[in-house]
Amino acid sequence: MSPVEIVRFAVRGLIANRLRSLLTMLGIIIGIAAVILLTALGNGASQFIQGQIAGLGANSITIIPRQPPDSAGTDGRPLSAADARALADPQGAPDVASVSPVVTVPASVDAGRASSDATVIGSTPTYFSGANVQLGSGRVYTEADVEAGRKVLILGRTVADDLFGAGSNPLERDVLVRGVPFRVVGVLAPAGEGQGLSNPDENVLAPITAVQGSLTGFGDLGQIVVQARSTEAQAAAESEINSILDRRHGIDDPELRDFQVISARQLADVLDQTLSAFTLLLAAIAAISLVVGGIGITNIMLVSVTERTREIGIRKALGAPPSAILGQFLVESIILSLVGGVLGVAVGFAGTLVPLGDFRPVVLPAAVVAAVGVSAGIGIFFGAYPARRAARLRPIDALRRE
Amino acid sequence: MTVDAQVPHVLDVRGLSKVYGEGETAVHALRDVDFSVRRGEYVAVIGQSGSGKSTLLNVLGCLDAPTSGRYFLEGLDVAQLDERQQSVMRNRQIGFVFQAFNLIPRTSALANVELPLIYAGLGRRRRRERALAALELVGLHGRSDHRPNELSGGQQQRVAVARALVTGPALLLADEPTGNLDSESTTDVLALFDGLHRSGRTIVLITHDDEVAARAERVVVVRDGRLTEASPRRARAW
Numbered sequence: 170m171s172p173v174e175i176v177r178f179a180v181r182g183l184i185a186n187r188l189r190s191l192l193t194m195l196g197i198i199i200g201i202a203a204v205i206l207l208t209a210l211g212n213g214a215s216q217f218i219q220g221q222i223a224g225l226g227a228n229s230i231t232i233i234p235r236q237p238p239d240s241a242g243t244d245g246r247p248l249s250a251a252d253a254r255a256l257a258d259p260q261g262a263p264d265v266a267s268v269s270p271v272v273t274v275p276a277s278v279d280a281g282r283a284s285s286d287a288t289v290i291g292s293t294p295t296y297f298s299g300a301n302v303q304l305g306s307g308r309v310y311t312e313a314d315v316e317a318g319r320k321v322l323i324l325g326r327t328v329a330d331d332l333f334g335a336g337s338n339p340l341e342r343d344v345l346v347r348g349v350p351f352r353v354v355g356v357l358a359p360a361g362e363g364q365g366l367s368n369p370d371e372n373v374l375a376p377i378t379a380v381q382g383s384l385t386g387f388g389d390l391g392q393i394v395v396q397a398r399s400t401e402a403q404a405a406a407e408s409e410i411n412s413i414l415d416r417r418h419g420i421d422d423p424e425l426r427d428f429q430v431i432s433a434r435q436l437a438d439v440l441d442q443t444l445s446a447f448t449l450l451l452a453a454i455a456a457i458s459l460v461v462g463g464i465g466i467t468n469i470m471l472v473s474v475t476e477r478t479r480e481i482g483i484r485k486a487l488g489a490p491p492s493a494i495l496g497q498f499l500v501e502s503i504i505l506s507l508v509g510g511v512l513g514v515a516v517g518f519a520g521t522l523v524p525l526g527d528f529r530p531v532v533l534p535a536a537v538v539a540a541v542g543v544s545a546g547i548g549i550f551f552g553a554y555p556a557r558r559a560a561r562l563r564p565i566d567a568l569r570r571e
Numbered sequence: 572m573t574v575d576a577q578v579p580h581v582l583d584v585r586g587l588s589k590v591y592g593e594g595e596t597a598v599h600a601l602r603d604v605d606f607s608v609r610r611g612e613y614v615a616v617i618g619q620s621g622s623g624k625s626t627l628l629n630v631l632g633c634l635d636a637p638t639s640g641r642y643f644l645e646g647l648d649v650a651q652l653d654e655r656q657q658s659v660m661r662n663r664q665i666g667f668v669f670q671a672f673n674l675i676p677r678t679s680a681l682a683n684v685e686l687p688l689i690y691a692g693l694g695r696r697r698r699r700e701r702a703l704a705a706l707e708l709v710g711l712h713g714r715s716d717h718r719p720n721e722l723s724g725g726q727q728q729r730v731a732v733a734r735a736l737v738t739g740p741a742l743l744l745a746d747e748p749t750g751n752l753d754s755e756s757t758t759d760v761l762a763l764f765d766g767l768h769r770s771g772r773t774i775v776l777i778t779h780d781d782e783v784a785a786r787a788e789r790v791v792v793v794r795d796g797r798l799t800e801a802s803p804r805r806a807r808a809w
């Protein structure tokens with residue numbers, strides 16, 4: 170008896186019980202779709218967060234002042250230009266590549282009638298690479314600009330749009346920052362929402378000396394942006410920063426620090442742990458639903474064998490070998506689970522086309538391969554027992570059953 | 572018609588016993604039965620209900636295994652065959668007709684008749700030809716697309732006969748084939764067996780009906796699990 174005939178018998182058996190076959194398949198469809206969808210969710214979330222972290226600058230470390238806890242008995246010391254200089258010392262901090270002192274001040278920026286509320290960030294040229302800010306057109310300010318305190322300005326995309334119209338390129342135009350004239354020398358590349366911790370599109374960048382000279386005065390720093398030599402050197406750079414600033418600020422208990430070191434690496438570590446727990450949970454849920462689907466197949470195949478015992482008896486009386494009966498029922502359950510698996514993959518894919526909040530689920534090809542493989546496996550594994558039972562029936566016992 | 576002693580046995584049964592259950596509740600359905608049938612014979616098996624006729628036929632059809640004794644079919648010791656080989660015997664050597672027709676439901680007459688040929692491994696074209704020829708032989712050529720529930724009892728049994736003989740088996744076994752039929756259909760089906768017998772088929776048929784038994788050339792009586800030969804004349808009187 171040819172395999173083609175076995176498959177035809179199996180298909181006929183399934184079609185004869187259309188509704189039941191469909192409902193059984195539903196279990197597998199849901200199981201497989203869950204596997205695809207949930208792993209895609211985990212994967213999408215992971216990619217989204219990795220993108221966010223990349224936006225922070227992989228080697229970037231930001232130091233911000235912090236209110237120490239009450240037990241410290243002091244308000245703590247602000248970050249100073251001297252702190253920044255100390256961090257730039259290659260002896261004390263060999264893993265630090267660059268140090269950018271930063272002052273920030275909110276300001277309205279005006280050009281003629283147009284006005285935009287922006288955050289002014291005054292720093293040094295190393296800030297651009299340190300904070301991972303990309304220039305769109307024009308130029309960045311230079312070390313010479315910083316030394317001379319030149320009032321040159323680089324606009325974030327949103328600010329440029331507000332002042333000069335969408336997509337404009339207002340190089341060499343003059344704007345007023347809190348009434349102080351600055352000359353636009355560059356425009357940042359659009360960063361898009363959600364990149365990094367703040368939105369660079371709403372910032373304007375100028376030499377720190379110019380900002381201090383005309384807007385904030387020469388006082389404390391808002392933050393210090395440090396770039397590590399490499400991603401690997403980041404942890405070492407962080408501990409160098411901590412020990413230098415601890416010494417300078419007279420701190421011996423890390424709990425009582427008046428500054429905080431924030432890095433993409435720390436974020437990535439925390440998120441990585443959270444995500445792997447999340448993915449494990451999703452995988453467990455998916456696995457459970459697959460097993461439930463598989464048990465559904467066993468159940469239905471047992472019912473099918475019981476219900477068709479008489480038919481099995483007739484087939485045996487007509488000379489069906491055990492292999493033909495085994496094959497028929499095994500192929501039935503494999504078809505159920507394979508078709509269910511393929512439909513489940515389709516449903517899972519369709520599900521991933523729905524964007525969820527900020528991120529899109531991203532299907533893992535391995536999950537698709539595994540899901541289809543597992544569904545065929547389920548068909549064989551869960552179908553084998555009922556099929557063997559059918560094949561082993563004595564013809565006369567099967568025929569006597571009503 | 573008498574059968575030459577030189578004609579070989581299609582089946583040969585020696586000391587056959589069949590016990591259902593164990594201990595006090597054991598039922599001795601067959602007791603030490605010796606029975607043989609030569610090629611071309613038409614044998615009727617008669618006996619009261621519960622005497623063991625079906626049990627005997629099921630063993631002859633390789634549907635059930637005896638408790639003891641030997642059964643040779645076409646010279647082969649059936650007990651020595653494994654499950655797969657027995658299925659080949661059922662397929663090639665035996666055609667079984669049941670009282671309850673036992674057609675596969677929701678499946679056309681043609682597909683029912685084709686079924687044994689599928690298990691025999693015949694190609695699509697040849698099995699269609701042979702199944703149609705078998706349906707023609709039983710006078711149902713025009714009903715090949717009908718499903719069992721669209722056929723009368725007599726027609727269903729004729730489909731079952733077509734299915735039993737489509738592989739050209741050495742032995743045709745029928746367990747009260749007319750038991751569920753009205754008298755008109757009974758006449759049709761018996762005429763069919765007569766024709767098959769005339770064309771040389773070997774037939775063993777169980778019946779309650781004297782008139783049916785009268786058509787056979789040899790009658791055996793099963794009484795309380797034991798088998799005895801009866802002359803056609805005695806059978807008529809029984």
Ligand SMILES: Nc1ncnc2c1ncn2[C@@H]1O[C@H](COP(=O)(O)OP(=O)(O)O)[C@@H](O)[C@H]1O
Pocket residue numbers: 591592598599600618619620621622623624625626627
């Ligand atoms: N599967 C079975 N289990 C137990 N007893 C059985 C079974 N089949 C038949 N019998 C018993 O065996 C005896 C012979 O049955 P059977 O061969 O069907 O008789 P018949 O066909 O002559 O009416 C009866 O007493 C019947 O009750």
Ligand SMILES: [Mg+2]
Pocket residue numbers: 624625626
């Ligand atoms: Mg009976």
